[in-house]
Amino acid sequence: MARKLRPGQTAELYVVDVTTGERRLVYSSDSLLFEAPNWVGDRLIVNGDGSLFHINVTGGELTKIELLGVPELNNDHVVSPDGSTVYVSAEDGHLYAVPIAGGPGRRISNDHGVHHYLHGVSPDGSQLAYIGLETKDGRRITNVYTVPADGGPDVQVTDDEFADDGAEYGPDGEWIYFNSERAATVPGHAQLFRIRGEQTEQLTFDERVNWFPHPAGSMVAYVSFPPGTLGHPADVDDVRIRLLEPDGQIRELARVFGGQGTMNVPSWSPDGTSLAYVAYPMSAVVGKEGTGHDHRE
Template sequence: MRGLWPGQQCEVWIASATGALDLAYSTGNMLLEAPNWSLDGSSLILNGDGKLWRLGLADGSLAEVPVTGVPALNNDHVLAPDGKTIYVSADDGHIYRAPLAGGPATRVTSDDGSFHFLHGVSPDGSELAYVGIEAGDFTRAGRLVTMPSDGGAAAAVDVGPGHCDGPEYSPDGKWLYLNTESFSTVPGHAQLARVRPDGSQFEQLLASGTVDWFPHLSPDGSLASYVRFPAGTQGHPADLPVDVVLVATDDWATPLQTWPVSGGQGTLNVNSWSPASDRFACVAYPGREQPAAEPEARRHPGH
């Protein structure tokens, strides 16, 4: 489980489509990751110390969401469209469903020999999209999988041989957006892509020299955010100089805004857009930035 290094800070920021970047919360006591924005617009849901936390945007209060019956959580958690349910990935490799107000969690994935890392819930709430890691072996490529949100048979979606991550549904449910190494022979060179849920029309969104992860569409579908790692990065490690990037979904090649931060892992792992599609949240971790060329393990448990 990740924690802050001595002298390191955790900063939760709100990025605006206008270019503003406003600090919502800062702490040197706990490493928070991967904000989701609540459907009522009042708070962010983050993970830290294996638990879920609610950050009130009006007063900056941080309170635990008391989810029970689940192992320590990682940074893959997504809100259901009803605004009352959250799906979470835990360190036992399974996905659970829990009330966003707190309460007992229910496991939805089966013992199929894989670790399951959730990233998407369909707009109608009926389906989940996740990354499957066979036998929890992080040297193996992650595979794109969908399944019914209440449990049941999983279906693989073919996006080539390269490692993929971050699959989430478009607001209309017609696409899955993700990052993948299938368009390159260079190890770790993730690029942004999309595919139909039935596996058809797999296509690259942006061809770049950087390592691009976690595309997140705004609720109205007009904008997207993603995190850009330095060229040569393998996996999505922590504590690197990265860029949080904003684009229009009709032109992925032309950034509308770019914000350099110290981060990577935990900065933008899940969709963090506001319901109004005008802002999104991200996390920075200043105080222990590594050189971009420092070697890192290829895969990073916690996803």
């Protein structure tokens, strides 16, 4: 079931320059809850109401991408490196490939007992990285998997009972970045990691709950929730868009009311200078939340 806006809430699509921190409002809606921007060429792609839409990065109106033969979508979707195909996760638990201009969908994923949540595509476009969710003895277990973009056998990258999510390829195509509770001492304390073969490295070590790493060049953008957050819920106060620098320093780009849908998927501009994200301010704080400022004064 697609998420809906609450009374008095708006969805606001922003672009932020990662060097200057300057933010620009691209589009807002008080009727459609849209989520998870991808950036392709001069357009941004978002999902909403179970469908996909695109909009020029300079603004305008959302235009629906017609997907034929594809079930209702969730908010996990990525674009092929050549910009010709959008890969989507559907509510039936499977992955589909659809022409970026719209048209018939082609199912990619296999039936192997997991629900597929797509997060990444390799730099050469040959592989998709996703999270496979399965239920064992009443427990929800998530692991990192890959599958060929043209279809084929799955490869299970992690095999454990830690809460893993947000699997995304790094620029070299070797490392897969993800968030996990594998280092947590309390439930929900997710941090950022990356994995290559048998080698796993932890990337963040703070008190906040860090999700959805998006690597580009030598930087990693991500969504940071307040301490004690469980999962990646919607409508959370003090969600931060952060940037992990090559030297390990963390730089803050924005603070928003949001979380789920804010920046779930790759949202870097093609030249690596900007990010797109979504804020979900309520009417009482419009003009503060949406501009990325902390509204708790």
